[in-house]
Amino acid sequence: MSGLVLVNGMPTTMVSVFDRGLSYGDGLFETIRFVRGEAPLWSRHMRRLQDSCARLRLPEPDAQLLLDEAVAVTVGLEHAVVRITLTRGLGERGYAPPASPVMSRIVAGFDAPVMSGPAYVCGVRVCWCETHLAPQPLLAGMKHLNRLEQVLARAEWSDAAVMEGLLRDTDGLVVSGTMTNLFAVIDGVLVTPAVDRCGVAGVARAEVLAFRPDAQVVALRDEDLARASEVFLSSSVRGILPVQAVDDTVYVPGPVTRALQWHWHDLGFPMEQA
Known part of the structure; x- marks a missing residue:
């Protein structure tokens, strides 16, 4: 059973067909384990995400905004997994990245997998x-x-x-x-x-x-x-x-x-x- 999904802060499951994440895989993601609203490895996830954004020449993400949204999508889930997806956002057709990208941000919460x-x-x-x-x-x-x-x-x-x-x-x-x-x-x-x-x-x-x-x-x-x-x-x-x-x-x-x-x-x- 999944929890809430936020796309650019709004509760929806829709993204544009012109998003570069869909067209070219132009983006990053993190999959983060939460326990009762806390993520013990959050800082490590953010360090990797920020480093990867720098390597891909993506704008630096707002870690506090991501945390606020991650906590929001885990409400009601004692053991949760949050997937944060960042893409370069919308762009013209072709591989050339936009000069000033506006990233798309998808934050989704799910029940943590059951392991015996x-x-x-x-x-x-x-x-x-x-x-x-x-x-x-x-x-x-x-x-x-x-x-x-x-x-x-x-x-x-x-x-x-x-x-x-x-x-x-x-x-x-x-x-x-x-x-x-x-x-x-x-x-x-x-x-x-x-x-x-x-x-x-x-x-x-x-x-x-x-x-x-x-x-x-x-x-x-x-x-x-x-x-x-x-x-x-x-x-x-x-x-x-x-x-x-x-x-x-x-x-x-x-x-x-x-x-x-x-x-x-x-x-x-x-x-x-x-």
Whole structure:
């Protein structure tokens, strides 16, 4: 069940067919978990959004306005997910961006997805995707509106027992899940793939790296992941999810994963995630 949707501050679900977000994917979005009207990772989401706007030469968003509208669309939802979408707004036909863009702003609230306790205790099943991410450093890290690679990857499996798919880049390096970032403990060291060529630099990933400054960003291949002692996924919406298996390779949730789940709870997220 969804909550309210605001478009440029007005309760409606209509946007112009000439909006550049629809025509060209010319924009950004953030998906933010709220708990009883509070968003523990709000500041991280805003830092990424502001940085991404600067990179795309979009006007800097009004963070307080976005927060006010985000809180408004979560009214009546104890556990909510808010999607904030910013586009370059209306423009003439053609790729050339308007000289003085007036951004379109869409803020929508939804019920948070239900994840069972066993998923957080025992872990989730994951598969390898055949879809590969194309390197593009100019767009790497940000949550821009073009998610076609992820759409194609997610279409590769229909097994309800598989929660996520892992993506490699065109050089065969592991990047992330379709909607999560990936961490592993290899030879006692917490590692995560780089996302400076492609993929999304998740805010949950940033929180993990801040909490564990000893973690290393590395080039990771299938064979490296296969010998990991722990593997887990991070998501600003779903939290810290242990990986039980990647296809036929089985893992057991370990102390690093459990410590990060408790950290997630300490941030203000629900206890069922630990």
